[in-house]
Amino acid sequence: MSDKSTITSLKKTALQLRRNLLEMIGIGKVGHLGGSSSLAEIVAALYFHKMKVNRNDPKDGNRDRFLLSKGHAVLIQYAALAELGYFPKSEFAQVKTLAGALQGHPDMKTPGIEAVTGSLGQGLSVGVGMALALRLDKKPNRVYVIMGDGELSEGQLWEAAMSAWKFKVDNLTGIVDCNKLQATGPTREIFEIPDIEKKWKAFGWNVIKINGHKMEEIVAALDKAEKVRGVPTVIIANTVKGKGFSFAEGKAAFHNGSLTEEQFKQAQADLDAMAAAIEKEAAKKPAAKKPADKKAVNAKPAAKKQAGPAAKKPVAAKPAIKKPSGAKPAVKKPAAKKKG
């Protein structure tokens, strides 16, 4: 399913989400550009590929659930929900105003928003509750919870991690957006949390590490996660805060900053360059040996194993898709940006 055209199409969707994001942020308005753009590829892969969603009914009983525990990045979710047609893009201009409907953090009056999040650390618990309910109702649907790396300092999140393991909610996938910056600086300086991967493993989770901007890796990880039985899976996504906006990449100032007119123009130019790079990549003839439509390949083979308490349990993480372990997807970096 992750053939080249799907991947290209998802990359274009991620680009469109960034364009929507830019439209919402505009000039001179304060908004969470950084932590929203680091999620563009992941959100695109979820809403437009992996999740069961009904474009005509945001409350379809057979939908998968998307929870943005790092609720401050809600603009990227709005970008996706508008693309799904849940509300008109005309709402973008009035985001976070009394005249508009779109709130500064996820609010359930917005079609497609599944829970109130934003007071950090709560989304995973909500996700566990949803996963338990879906299981009680014998529904096959999955719950996806996106957390921030800065958010991992919230204690409740680890309560939730423990309970997800206890209740064996394998219908839940957590995704940590590791963009390495938080509101007031680098996460390493503010509240360093070493060995994130080991921590999740110690809490009994199946862990997959990916580059959160490589669509092939995202799609492969999501595919893999849903095949794991008996334990929840977390995808640790290495990302760049402000990704796609050259002046904002890796800058804490754009956690919740505003754009000058000049920066806005630069942002448009950056996104145009990204579009060109995607086209160029798509036009490349199928690479030398294999047609590039093989499944993406990057997820660490180790990700299949459980660690910690889970390892003792009779919970066989079903060996997910077999990966031909060499073949690197022949994808070039989208238009290189200057460092942050």
Next chain:
Amino acid sequence: MLINLNTKSLREAYGLSLVELGKKDKNVVALEADLGNSTRSVLFKAEFPDRHFEMGIAEQNMASTSAGLALAGKIPFMSTFAVFASGRAFDQLRNSICIPKLKVRVCGSSAGLSDFGDGKTHQSVEDAAIMRALPNMTVLAPADAVEVVKMMEHINEIDGPVYIRINRNDLPAVTPESEDWTPGKLWTLRDGNDAVVFANGVMVSKALEAAETLSGEGISVKVLNASTIKPMNASAVIEAAAGAKGIVTAEEGNIVGGFGSAILEALRTESRGPVEFVGIQDSFGVSAKNYDEILEKYGLTAAAIAQAVRKVVK
């Protein structure tokens, strides 16, 4: 009533009622934070093990998990001590549950000073005030086991989150079995025209005792159980207070921002006589050897209510 109660224990009545609700609706689920033997949600666990979630000593996670269950169509009852439900999990109740107005039922057990032995860390003097400050939250404080059952029978009619404050001890029966309960109901338990006492929880029986004493002194006291702290039935409060020379409120909690305040808010536009608050005078609790001893220490007694009435009718 659905349940043939032969107990005066409010928490037993809660657990039994929870089982009844579970029988009626398979979407009812229960969550517990390692206090199920106390809250009596353990009764639900015995009956419906698949729908009972032992969340461990992690109240915050329990609250937000309840939200997730509600969002996916379940009717969660989360039970723990009142002090932890309202304090430890406050932000989760606020954001995960109250903002989206989810049908989550929060049982604040061992409320007030009723966990007399465990002392101030486990006694809740502020839970009613905290819970009623939350938009969308309904706050109930039943007076006896019968009222618990009646409330639980109708709790599903309440839209949005509900906090129900449950006493740890057996309390005297004051609720007329023949009368139905609906949210906002004010039970007139004794009529009188000199003063009116609004009470709930353990203080209802104390108020009735005070009224009896005062009748011997020629003071006629109306006693009401105003067990729906929020939304306060303002028109019923106004009607009940009309014509009284004075008003007394009696609560097992801090008088700052609690039940007495709620009664006064309802009466704020009315001309009326003086008002006295019987309750905890802005302090935390303490360990005591029994319930009566601690109620006495904080002035939560029939004598204190009688004294307050004498003052306001003077």
